[in-house]
Amino acid sequence: MNADSDASGGVGVDADAVTGPPDGMVDVREELTPMLSQYFDLCAEYEDALLLFQNGDFYQTYCEAAAETARVCELTLTEREDSTGTYPMAGIPVDNAATYVERLLDSGYRVAIAEQVETPEEASGLVDRAVTQVVTPGTVLDDELLGTGTKNYVAAVRRVGETRAVAAVDAATGECLVTSVADDASLAAELDRLTPAELLVGPDASVDREALSVSPMATDHEAAGMSDDEATERLESYVSNPDAVVESDAERRACGTVLAYAEWTQGDDGPLEYVTRITHYDPREALGLDATAIRSLELFENRGAGASETLFSVLDETACALGRRALDGWLRRPLIDREAIEARHDAVAALDDDALAREEIRAALAEVYDLERLTGRVSRGRANARDLRSLGATLDAVPDVLAGLSAVADDAARLDHLRERIDPLDEVRNLIDRAIQPDPPVEVTEGGVIREGFDEELDDLRATEREGRAWVADLEARERERTGIDSLSVGHNQVHGYYIEVTDPNLDRVPDDYTRRQTLKNAERFYTPELKQREDEILGAAERADSLEYERFREVRASVAEETDLLQALADALAELDALATLATVAVEREYVRPTFHDGGVEIEAGRHPVVEETQARFVPNDAALPPGSVTLVTGPNMSGKSTYMRQVALVVVLAQVGSFVPADAARLPVVDRVFTRVGASDDIAGGQSTFMREMTELTSILHEATPASLVLLDEVGRGTSTADGRAIARATVEFLHDEVGATTLFATHYHDLTGLASAHEGVRNLHFAAERDGDDVTFLHRVAEGPASSSYGVEVARLAGVPDPVVERARGLVDSGDETTPETNGHDERVQATLDGATAAEATTADDALDDVAATLRETDLATTTPIEALTLLAELQDRVGE
């Protein structure tokens, strides 16, 4: 059904041999013992999952699945004997299954967990087992397996006509999103942005997985909800009026499919109660950042060796997990609605100004647990008493959050809105506080969960139990006195319960009402009718109290679950507040300023790179003034700061639209619709495609998709091919962007002659970075300046490095004979013009190639580490080459 996924569902090893009914049992199917027969059936029912079969304290696997589980989880492979034969067996301890399940997931398996759904006492014969959960990469619920920072989506893609719809569910929080796009490229971009852990592709749709930069597990699932009717029905079990949520049949089907699958993974017993919000969004309502841009701007991932700082890590001063995920989402989808952006700026400004209120809010938010996921667990009936306590503690913090929020001096509409939405849910809070013990055990069936005073019947039972135990505790003293045996003792063990122990020498003094219970080496153990009766009372009361507690606990949990909607709304509001307070904190700590918007170009005063400035002892701020639609060529030696500059411009733009203040002294910006990046070939990770091919593919999408409202960063386009071709492509690209696209562009290049384009095109401008001498060292000032870099900056750097004058002069002469463009004159001779016009004579081409060769060598030479002798040798070599 899933055209794109391979048969193994993305699993690395031969998953079919591991999942499904074990081959070794097929022939003896009818003779299997009832338990193995049950195992066999469940394997057959969940054939694309590795089945964990609970047997007491262990989840067992058999046959090939056992061998694979033992291998992946590094467990011992044992055997199980049965009348039909001996089967390999591997067991995972139920108590810490999470880490093993994680390993299985990492190895590409989905894991079906078949639990005992009745106790051996309840069972008549074989204990009943059922799959209560299928753990898949996209539907993991266990906190231990989920990072707190990001959402974990399972997504489904469906297509009707040209409409490709994507629906995604975050199973841990119940968030459900749906959207559509009109072509495959936008589909890939949207999936890249969602970064689903798991992907279902409907029979009507296709996804080019090669085009994705994420690699979700491909799921080939016979989900219901594939037809329009089924999907509608499925959707109606979540929202009463699906048409208010979905905008097309494709979206309806995508929602139906993803919900059906999510239900299946949760044991397939009806709608998931915690999925209360199905949100439709339009990708065009967010600033378009595709995976390439997210990667090259290092929003979440640092690509430098050994470096770990990213834009997210610099910003992430969030107080709680809710805020962390909100901030992550904001960074993936900056806004494009100016009003909405400014509303965030207003809120950040208000929080920025009021340090006291801000810190009060943040201190209160630090007490907030992961309310989104806790609520998910409560409504799934999976929360334990500790979870309820954490939920209660979160609600306890809410009045403080509100107090802080009310104290904020300045007005901001977003903050007002949050004040209205943040509801301490007093009833829920009181209920949890009254009902649940402050520090309850993990197990909810063994007592110690419900507080005294909450339930009279329970209190009575506990009192009976306590009195009984007190009576037993005093028994030893009483019996010693009655019998006169000083060594008499009262004890308890699991097998025999309470007993009175008398050592052999004293046995003649044992009273008549003692009944023998157990004989030891040097002593006898007895009970009395009264002790027996008390014991029964204690045990009876304890047992009834435990089960009553469990009952009460479930009632409390169910009434909290009734408030799922409100709890989720509260979680959303706290998340937003944390994200805003974080942006305010970062703005204060790192001296960011509030940007303003206008209809002109990008105007940044003393801008900084938010990440590089963190790692650089002295970061040099730079201005940027890019008229709308201009193409700015950035030249300068390697390591002079070109990439950093270009990225910092883009990051300022992105941050501003996230709602953040920006690292600059001032910024006036347009609202940008998309940020495109195409960075140097050398930065590419070797993929299946040749780097040049990849570079050209990326360039194609930029040239097709950029609009006059886009910001484009191009770093050394054309580098991956021959110099002549590369230069030609670079020039044609500049011209096309300038003449046809009109996107504001920053273009870093080593093709020096491109800088001549500035005189022919009004919108093409030059900026450069230069190097200077600092004592004996060459230093890069990292300061941007008008005009192109000197055509002979390599030679210039050689001079600064201390290469002897005659050599420098000779080199300069050689370069000058080819190209005399300098930053001062900003001119270009006829030869350059001829090259630009493409009308180069064969003779000139040969000379060009030699010069290109020299220029390339000069560029690649790291002068900072070149000794004078090496420089001399190099120059001699260059001279030879030009001489030829």
Ligand SMILES: Nc1ncnc2c1ncn2[C@@H]1O[C@H](COP(=O)(O)OP(=O)(O)OP(=O)(O)O)[C@@H](O)[C@H]1O
């Ligand atoms: N404005 C700045 N202030 C201080 N240090 C800077 C600044 N800009 C860049 N740097 C430092 O210089 C290094 C090189 O910068 P960058 O990578 O931007 O140079 P580049 O000109 O793009 O080089 P290449 O042409 O090799 O790609 C950076 O890693 C950073 O440490």
